[in-house]
Amino acid sequence: MSDLPERDVPRAMHDLGGVPRYMCEAIDTEPHELTDFDREVDAIRQILGAKKVMSVDELRRGIEALPEAEYLRLSYYQRWTRSITAILLEKGVFSEAELRAALETSA
């Protein structure tokens, strides 16, 4: 038997180790194809890291801060773009207004 106390402390969305609801699901270990979008996001993160703009630890923190519904809805690399955007806004690399303007131009 477990000698640990009952865990009623809320857990962060990414911290799922040992959660019973995942115990009956087989893990898909097959490699999957990367899309052009995935590669582009990865390239952006690598450039930001190489230029010391943001670290992979900051990327992780940004992903972990996503609201649960968003986290579950987004794809793996979509989570990255959300995190990268939030961290760069936080650091003042660009402003909300600049981001909006850039998105409108590219649309």
Next chain:
Amino acid sequence: MIAPGTPVRVREDWPETRGRCHIRTPHFLRGATGRVDRHLGDFPNPEDLAFGRPAVRLPLYHVAFDASTLWADGKPEAELLVELYEPWLEVLP
């Protein structure tokens, strides 16, 4: 430095309930008792790196846990090996 074989308890702390944080100690291990397997090296504290703060290098260990002490249906022969930073470990007598 904590010697291999030393029994340790993972600190029962919940920084995620106190605001923004990045921690690498799994939820299911807080308060659990294990045994240091070996020292893996010293690495900058990811809890600080995640906020772009200066980070001191901390000893990182492989800590072994008996699955049956973590979950009621854990098999006694199943051992978990988890990477944990020294500030999360309390050395047991």
